[in-house]
Amino acid sequence: MTPAERPDLAALTTFRVGGPAESLTEAATEAELIEFARAHPLSSPGPRSEEPDSLFVAGGSNLLIGDEGFPGPACLIRTRGLAWRTDEADPGCVLVTAQAGHVWDDLVAESVERGLSGLEALSGIPGSVGASPVQNVGAYGAEVADTLVSLRAFDRLTGREREFLPAELGFGYRTSLLKRSAAELGLVRYVVLSVTFALRGGAGAAASVRYGQLAAALGAELGDRVPVAQVREAVIALRASKGMVLDPADHDTWSAGSFFTNPILPLPADGSGVRPAPESVLPEGAPAYPVRDPHTGEADPGLVKTSAAWLIEHAGFGRGFALDGGRAGLSTKHTLALTNRGTARAADIVRLAAHIRDGVERTFGIRMEPEPNLVGLTL
Structure with a gap:
C-alpha cells in the first residue's frame, strides 16, 4: 500500500x-x-x-x-481479480466474484468471451465493479440488480465486513442502500470489497433484447434472443455514437456519462383510488416510461419516469451548448453528457449544470438531479 x-x-x-x-x-x-x-x-x-x-x-x-x-x-x-465457478444448485448458472477495483468492462468482456449472458447490455460503461451496485448501473434495458447475487463490503461504522443479499441492498433506479446511506450521512459508510453475479451460458448463448433502440440496431424485435457477442458489439457502437465510450482524443468523452438522472414523477391517487394518466403530469410530447421493481419486474402504478435528455433539448439546450467561453459544454453527440472541452475547471462544469437544471425547471417545472458524486461542490 x-x-x-x-x-x-x-x-x-x-x-x-x-x-x-x-x-x-x-x-x-x-x-x-x-x-x-x-x-x-x-x-x-x-x-x-x-x-x-x-x-x-x-x-x-x-x-x-x-x-x-x-x-x-x-x-x-486498484484491487483486481475474477473468480468463476459453477453454481452447485443450478449447473446452468455460472457465478463470478469480482474484486471492487476490477474494471467493469473487462468483467463484461470476459463474460461474453465465455459465452455467458447477463451483462452484455452493460458493455462499454466506464468505471469499476465496486461502484456499479452503488448506482445500480443500467443501460439498454438491463441493470446491475438483474444479476447481482451478493456483495461484500466493509462497514466503516461497525468496523466489520458484511455480506449483502439483493433484497438488503434496496435497489431502485440509479440507487441503492449504499448510495442512500452515503447521501444521508454525507460520508461513505460501506466500502465495497467484491461483488458476485449470476450468469447463464452454454453453446450459442443468447440474450433477450429489452430496449427498442438496441433492437433496432440489431435488426431484431423486442424479446428476440440474440447472441451475446452481437449484443455487446451493438451496445458499444451505440454508446460510441453518443460519446459514451472513453476516448482520450474525444472531448465528448471527458465527462461522467449521463449527468442527470431521468426524473421520476408521482402519480398520486385521488380519494377514490384513481390515478392520473402519465401524460397529464408530463410536458406534451415527453416520453413516459414505467418505473419497475428490480426484483419483481412489476411497474409501480404510482410513478412515471421521463427522459432528462428530452427535457434538456426541449428547454432549448442543444448538442454542443456551452458556457464559460466554451470550456464546458454539452456533448456534441448527446445532450445528457456535460463535458470538459479540454480546459474546463470543476467550477465551469457546475455552472453549466446549474444553468441547464434551472432552465429545465423554469420551462417545465421539473427539477433534475445530478447522477455523479460531487466532492467539494454544491449544485
Missing part, C-alpha cells in the same frame, strides 16, 4: 478536473483496502463536519471533484 503526497485527483477522473488530495494511498489488494477503511472509521452514525472524511476513488467515472481538491486522505482502489 503506497501513499503519495498531494496527488492530482483530476488525472483519476473521467472529467479530468479537480484539485489535489491531502494524501493518496493505493490499495492493490482487498487486505490493503480493508486496512485503509479500518484506519479511517466513522465514529458516529451522524454527519461530521469538524474534520475531513476519506475519499474512495476507483474508475473515477462518476466523480466531479472541486478545484480546491479534497482536504483529507484518499484511497485509490
Whole structure:
C-alpha cells in the first residue's frame, strides 16, 4: 500500500478536473483496502463536519471533484481479480466474484468471451465493479440488480465486513442502500470489497433484447434472443455514437456519462383510488416510461419516469451548448453528457449544470438531479 503526497485527483477522473488530495494511498489488494477503511472509521452514525472524511476513488467515472481538491486522505482502489465457478444448485448458472477495483468492462468482456449472458447490455460503461451496485448501473434495458447475487463490503461504522443479499441492498433506479446511506450521512459508510453475479451460458448463448433502440440496431424485435457477442458489439457502437465510450482524443468523452438522472414523477391517487394518466403530469410530447421493481419486474402504478435528455433539448439546450467561453459544454453527440472541452475547471462544469437544471425547471417545472458524486461542490 503506497501513499503519495498531494496527488492530482483530476488525472483519476473521467472529467479530468479537480484539485489535489491531502494524501493518496493505493490499495492493490482487498487486505490493503480493508486496512485503509479500518484506519479511517466513522465514529458516529451522524454527519461530521469538524474534520475531513476519506475519499474512495476507483474508475473515477462518476466523480466531479472541486478545484480546491479534497482536504483529507484518499484511497485509490486498484484491487483486481475474477473468480468463476459453477453454481452447485443450478449447473446452468455460472457465478463470478469480482474484486471492487476490477474494471467493469473487462468483467463484461470476459463474460461474453465465455459465452455467458447477463451483462452484455452493460458493455462499454466506464468505471469499476465496486461502484456499479452503488448506482445500480443500467443501460439498454438491463441493470446491475438483474444479476447481482451478493456483495461484500466493509462497514466503516461497525468496523466489520458484511455480506449483502439483493433484497438488503434496496435497489431502485440509479440507487441503492449504499448510495442512500452515503447521501444521508454525507460520508461513505460501506466500502465495497467484491461483488458476485449470476450468469447463464452454454453453446450459442443468447440474450433477450429489452430496449427498442438496441433492437433496432440489431435488426431484431423486442424479446428476440440474440447472441451475446452481437449484443455487446451493438451496445458499444451505440454508446460510441453518443460519446459514451472513453476516448482520450474525444472531448465528448471527458465527462461522467449521463449527468442527470431521468426524473421520476408521482402519480398520486385521488380519494377514490384513481390515478392520473402519465401524460397529464408530463410536458406534451415527453416520453413516459414505467418505473419497475428490480426484483419483481412489476411497474409501480404510482410513478412515471421521463427522459432528462428530452427535457434538456426541449428547454432549448442543444448538442454542443456551452458556457464559460466554451470550456464546458454539452456533448456534441448527446445532450445528457456535460463535458470538459479540454480546459474546463470543476467550477465551469457546475455552472453549466446549474444553468441547464434551472432552465429545465423554469420551462417545465421539473427539477433534475445530478447522477455523479460531487466532492467539494454544491449544485
